[in-house]
Amino acid sequence: MAVSVDEAVSTGPARDHAPPARRLGGRGRSVLEVVLLTVLAVLMLFPVLWMLETSIKENRDVYAIPAKFFDFDVTMAHFKDVFVAPDGGRTALSVSFFNSVVVAGVSTLLATVLGVPAAWAYSRFAVRAKKDQLFFILSTRFMPPVVVVIPIFLMYREFGLIDNKLGLILIYAAFNVPFTIWMMKGFVDEVPAEYEDAAMLDGYTRLQAFWRYTLPLLVPGIAATAVFALIFSWNEFVFATFLTSSDSVRTAPPAIAGLIGGTTTDWGLVAASSVVFALPVLVFAYLVRKHLIAGVTLGAVRR
Amino acid sequence: MAGIEVTALHKRYPDGTVAVEHVDLSIGHGELFVMLGPSGCGKTTTLRAIAGLERQTAGDIRIGDTLVNDLPPAERDIAMVFQFYALYPHLRTRDNLAFPLRAEGLPKPEVHARVTEAARLMRLGPLLDRRPRQLSGGEQQRVALARALVRRPRAFLMDEPLTNLDAELRADMRTEIKHLQGELGATMVYVTHDQVEAMSLGHRIAILNKGRVEQIGTPLEVYDRPASLFCAAFIGSPPMNLIEVEVVDGKLHSQGGLVLPPPPGLPRDRRLVAGVRPEALEVTAPEAEGSIPARVVSVEWLGDEVIYVVDHGGQRDVRVRMPPTVRFAAEAKVGLRHTGGTPTVYDVSTEELVA
Numbered sequence A: 001m002a003v004s005v006d007e008a009v010s011t012g013p014a015r016d017h018a019p020p021a022r023r024l025g026g027r028g029r030s031v032l033e034v035v036l037l038t039v040l041a042v043l044m045l046f047p048v049l050w051m052l053e054t055s056i057k058e059n060r061d062v063y064a065i066p067a068k069f070f071d072f073d074v075t076m077a078h079f080k081d082v083f084v085a086p087d088g089g090r091t092a093l094s095v096s097f098f099n100s101v102v103v104a105g106v107s108t109l110l111a112t113v114l115g116v117p118a119a120w121a122y123s124r125f126a127v128r129a130k131k132d133q134l135f136f137i138l139s140t141r142f143m144p145p146v147v148v149v150i151p152i153f154l155m156y157r158e159f160g161l162i163d164n165k166l167g168l169i170l171i172y173a174a175f176n177v178p179f180t181i182w183m184m185k186g187f188v189d190e191v192p193a194e195y196e197d198a199a200m201l202d203g204y205t206r207l208q209a210f211w212r213y214t215l216p217l218l219v220p221g222i223a224a225t226a227v228f229a230l231i232f233s234w235n236e237f238v239f240a241t242f243l244t245s246s247d248s249v250r251t252a253p254p255a256i257a258g259l260i261g262g263t264t265t266d267w268g269l270v271a272a273s274s275v276v277f278a279l280p281v282l283v284f285a286y287l288v289r290k291h292l293i294a295g296v297t298l299g300a301v302r303r
Numbered sequence B: 001m002a003g004i005e006v007t008a009l010h011k012r013y014p015d016g017t018v019a020v021e022h023v024d025l026s027i028g029h030g031e032l033f034v035m036l037g038p039s040g041c042g043k044t045t046t047l048r049a050i051a052g053l054e055r056q057t058a059g060d061i062r063i064g065d066t067l068v069n070d071l072p073p074a075e076r077d078i079a080m081v082f083q084f085y086a087l088y089p090h091l092r093t094r095d096n097l098a099f100p101l102r103a104e105g106l107p108k109p110e111v112h113a114r115v116t117e118a119a120r121l122m123r124l125g126p127l128l129d130r131r132p133r134q135l136s137g138g139e140q141q142r143v144a145l146a147r148a149l150v151r152r153p154r155a156f157l158m159d160e161p162l163t164n165l166d167a168e169l170r171a172d173m174r175t176e177i178k179h180l181q182g183e184l185g186a187t188m189v190y191v192t193h194d195q196v197e198a199m200s201l202g203h204r205i206a207i208l209n210k211g212r213v214e215q216i217g218t219p220l221e222v223y224d225r226p227a228s229l230f231c232a233a234f235i236g237s238p239p240m241n242l243i244e245v246e247v248v249d250g251k252l253h254s255q256g257g258l259v260l261p262p263p264p265g266l267p268r269d270r271r272l273v274a275g276v277r278p279e280a281l282e283v284t285a286p287e288a289e290g291s292i293p294a295r296v297v298s299v300e301w302l303g304d305e306v307i308y309v310v311d312h313g314g315q316r317d318v319r320v321r322m323p324p325t326v327r328f329a330a331e332a333k334v335g336l337r338h339t340g341g342t343p344t345v346y347d348v349s350t351e352e353l354v355a
């Protein structure tokens, strides 16, 4: 399974080959570019920055009017509040984070385990009405998920899957399988079928050929696909809100949303839990960024 | 090593495409058998059916004495070299070679010995620790060949293995494959659409067209007596001149006045076409003895030979191959003379060789 993704993604010399037009564009143009990009970055990043700030501000600075940008007192109390209840036990929030990890992780695993072989089969075999099937699979993603929330709710009530982590895992996997199949089919198409043919002539069965030859070459693609699926499951809000109610089952998005409203809102706690919620996705995306690039450019395997 | 018998092979793909209409092949033990044909005629499909990678719709395939119709590729004991070499990119040459052996579960020393042997045969010594991406096209091809060798299979199948190489390297590899085949006494089925390759490699050549075998024969037979109009137009560069002829006074007369000696056993009352190789004609000075008046339409100087396209008043211009010592300019008035032996003659309606 040891395939080096680093080799697949060229990083080095691209910089040296900046098109000359760029340089000839002159100083004026590059200044304009920088200004525009800065404005854009500030607009995009301000809410994030504000969230970070609020999460470490003392409460009285959080509510200060006019708002304090720089000279506020720093505290880690909000982060402690996310995990530790006033009585010293675990908070409902911390339980919801754990639930999110379980639900997102297991549903992604499920979608990958089901989707990758399916993608392989669609890529390699003559399947009756293949195009129609693939279109049907994709079409399940055309509508906004909210549309099916009521029927799913009713169905889940029959099956006793309401307020059940398994229920969320299944529905997220169901949404991620089509995505995984489509994305992975692209990657599988890129791996020449001759590898498997050669392996079969060498004495392996078709499944062994897939497992030993094709799969290792698919690792970057699987990583990229899984990250996308993971992020979808981690962020999902609507189904989590409708299908869960108890603190012991809730995932983080509805739990954090639940902090807002009521008579008072503890904005420090909201900000801190949001930071905690956003962090894993950022870290994970950063760790696999090379896989992501390899995945998005589909350049992992060249003929 | 073993021979291969293909009987009444027919292959229709699920989408309805008939890739192989009807193919019978009988490939001898230790023979280098070439399948030649234009793109899309079903060469690859036939080869893949022999390998077991594609299940035929009808027909039988035997390797040695075994009917292999229902055997998976792994149990047919055959090696195949692909046009795209299919070397595993994450493995070094050494491991690429060892892979098929590990599949068999051979003991380590044996694997090592066989890899070393194959590497020696294909002169891969210095390349053993490189990965495919660090090898040139020709080197990759040698590794692919070596990988086919290590298993000592009963037969080798090669699907246009030299297509991706440049002309010079292709000629080298051709020699190498031929030499190797002889040395090993290997049964080899070699697919190509390059007639030079087919001619220079094959003990026998099968010419395929639209999923059918048009002719099977030695390179000489195929060149001298193409079995159909298709073969006549396919083999040779430039190919045969196909000249409509009539039988008058026991001789073949073309519309432009060319007179050719008739082969024995000509049928009567049919429209006939004579196949005349470009080297069986001669461009002469005008009104030379035995020549008919003609005009040079164009000239291709190829260095070691010259191809004249000549109009002699027939329906089609004819091509004539001449040594470079003879020089006529375009538009020159010349004579055209037949110097070869009896031409092959085809029936226009059946497109088959009749005499």
Ligand SMILES: Nc1ncnc2c1ncn2[C@@H]1O[C@H](COP(=O)(O)OP(=O)(O)OP(=O)(O)O)[C@@H](O)[C@H]1O
Residues within 6 Å of the ligand: B013, B014, B015, B017, B018, B019, B020, B037, B038, B039, B040, B041, B042, B043, B044, B045, B046, B193
């Ligand atoms: N998997 C497939 N499904 C449907 N049709 C196919 C498939 N593979 C090949 N064909 C069709 O079958 C015919 C024969 O294909 P094949 O690959 O055997 O030709 P070939 O003689 O090897 O040609 P080339 O010289 O271009 O490689 C072609 O018309 C091709 O389009």
Ligand SMILES: [Mg+2]
Residues within 6 Å of the ligand: B043, B044, B045, B159
């Ligand atoms: Mg082919």
